[in-house]
Amino acid sequence: MRYATTRAVVLSSRPLGEADRWLTLFTRDQGRIDAVVKGVRRTTSRWGGRLEPFNVCDLVLYRGRTRATVTSAQLVDVFRHLREDREALTAAAVGCEAAALLFAEGEPEERVFALLRSGLREIDAGFHGPATGAPLVLGFLVKLLYEAGYLPVLDRCASCGAGGRALAFSAARGGLVCGDCLGDGVPITPEAIAALHAAVALPLAELRAAPPSAAVEEALRDLHLLFAYHAGTRLRALRFARL
Amino acid sequence: MYSPSVDRLIKELARLPGIGPRSAQRLAFHILRQKPEQVLPLAQAIVEVKERIGFCRRCFNLAEGALCTICADSRRDGGVICVVEQPADIVPVERTGEFRGLYHVLGGALSPLDGVDPDDLHINELLARVDESVHEVILATNPTMTGEATAMYIADQMPARVRVTRLASGLPVGGDLEYADELTLGRAFAGRRSLRHEEE
Ligand SMILES: [Zn+2]
Numbered sequence A: 001m002r003y004a005t006t007r008a009v010v011l012s013s014r015p016l017g018e019a020d021r022w023l024t025l026f027t028r029d030q031g032r033i034d035a036v037v038k039g040v041r042r043t044t045s046r047w048g049g050r051l052e053p054f055n056v057c058d059l060v061l062y063r064g065r066t067r068a069t070v071t072s073a074q075l076v077d078v079f080r081h082l083r084e085d086r087e088a089l090t091a092a093a094v095g096c097e098a099a100a101l102l103f104a105e106g107e108p109e110e111r112v113f114a115l116l117r118s119g120l121r122e123i124d125a126g127f128h129g130p131a132t133g134a135p136l137v138l139g140f141l142v143k144l145l146y147e148a149g150y151l152p153v154l155d156r157c158a159s160c161g162a163g164g165r166a167l168a169f170s171a172a173r174g175g176l177v178c179g180d181c182l183g184d185g186v187p188i189t190p191e192a193i194a195a196l197h198a199a200v201a202l203p204l205a206e207l208r209a210a211p212p213s214a215a216v217e218e219a220l221r222d223l224h225l226l227f228a229y230h231a232g233t234r235l236r237a238l239r240f241a242r243l
Numbered sequence B: 001m002y003s004p005s006v007d008r009l010i011k012e013l014a015r016l017p018g019i020g021p022r023s024a025q026r027l028a029f030h031i032l033r034q035k036p037e038q039v040l041p042l043a044q045a046i047v048e049v050k051e052r053i054g055f056c057r058r059c060f061n062l063a064e065g066a067l068c069t070i071c072a073d074s075r076r077d078g079g080v081i082c083v084v085e086q087p088a089d090i091v092p093v094e095r096t097g098e099f100r101g102l103y104h105v106l107g108g109a110l111s112p113l114d115g116v117d118p119d120d121l122h123i124n125e126l127l128a129r130v131d132e133s134v135h136e137v138i139l140a141t142n143p144t145m146t147g148e149a150t151a152m153y154i155a156d157q158m159p160a161r162v163r164v165t166r167l168a169s170g171l172p173v174g175g176d177l178e179y180a181d182e183l184t185l186g187r188a189f190a191g192r193r194s195l196r197h198e199e200e
C-alpha cells in the first residue's frame, strides 16, 4: 500500500522550496513521520490552516521511495486558544519538540500519540504561565520521557540504590542521587523533588490546575538535563522560554 | 564525479533553496552548454548584488546605500509602519497600491519550535522607531503559528497611544466556503465586519 490513512499531530513545519512545507508528524499508527506538503504556502492553497503545527488531522499519506507526501487532510482538533497565548504556545512547543526528538521515525507509538493529543488539549483548556514554571509542562515532558523509557529514578539513589535522602540530580545516572554519590549531580531542593513526583503521579488535567512555582522551574531545569542527555540535544522551545 | 570545477558548480547550485542535487546537475550542464556571454552576466549580477546591496539602516529592507528606496522617498507617510517578516513580503503589499506608509522588516518570525526569540529579530529597532510621529503600526506577519506569535508579542510591547492593527485573515477571494478549514473560517467569523454603517 503506497497510500496510508492515519490520524496525526503536526509537530512542526518548515518552509521547503518555493511554496511547500516539510512537516514532522506524529501519527497514531506509524509513530513519527516526516512528510512534504505541496503548495501549502500559497495563499490560494486548498490546505488553508489545516496543517499548522499543533493541529490534529486525519491524513492520507503517499509513501514515495524517498519521502512521504500528504495528499489530503481533514481537521480533527484545532487548539485555538493555545495559539493566542505566548506561554501556552511555548508549552505546546516543548511537548511537540520533545516528541519529535525522543521517538525514531516509523515506530508505532499509539500511547505517545494519545499523550500528545491530551497534552495539547490541556494546554488549550486554559494555561497558567509562565511555561517554565508550569506543572503541566513538567508533567508533559516527564510523561514523554517515560514513554521513551527514560523515566527519572525518584524513589531511591539512581547510583547506589540506597533509600536515604536525595541531595542532587544526575542526568548521566538517570535521576536523584544520595549524599554519598553526588559526583556530577546538581543540588536539588526537596520542593523540586516533590514537583517531579507530582509530575509523574498526577494526570495532566490535575497538573494544569496547579499554580506555577520556582520549584517546578528548578525541576524542569533538571529534567531538561536528563532529556538532553538522552536526546543528544537541548530543546529549542526551552531556550526560547529562557529556561 | 566530473572535473573538480564542475563538481564545485553543482555543489554550489545545490545549496540554493529548492534546488536538489538532480536539478543542480541539470542547471550546471545547461550553464556548460551556453556561450560565455550568455551566462557570465549571471555571475556578474551575483557579484554586483553582494557588493552593492545591504540592508536599510532604518527598516531592514534591501537597500543600495544607507536607506532603501521606500525610506528615502519623502512622499511616503512616516506616521504608519507596516511590519513584515521578510523583504520579499514588501513587494505584494506595494503591488496593492493601498499602502503609502513605511515598512519594518523583522527578518523572520518568533518560533518556539525553532528557538527564534525576540533578540534574533529586529524588534528592538522597531520599538525604537515608534516615536511621537507614528500613529499606527500594521502587523503584516504571516497568518501562521509563528507569524501570529510574533504579532501578539509586538502588540504587547507597543505604546498605548499607537493604533496597532493586524491584516484581516479569512476566506480567500474567489474561493468556496465549502472548502474552508475550521481555523480559517473561525478567523473569518472573528474578523467579520458590518456591511452597513454602525456606530464605532
Ligand atoms: Zn547513592
Ligand SMILES: [Zn+2]
Pocket: B056, B057, B058, B059, B060, B061, B067, B068, B069, B070, B071, B072
Ligand atoms: Zn528602509
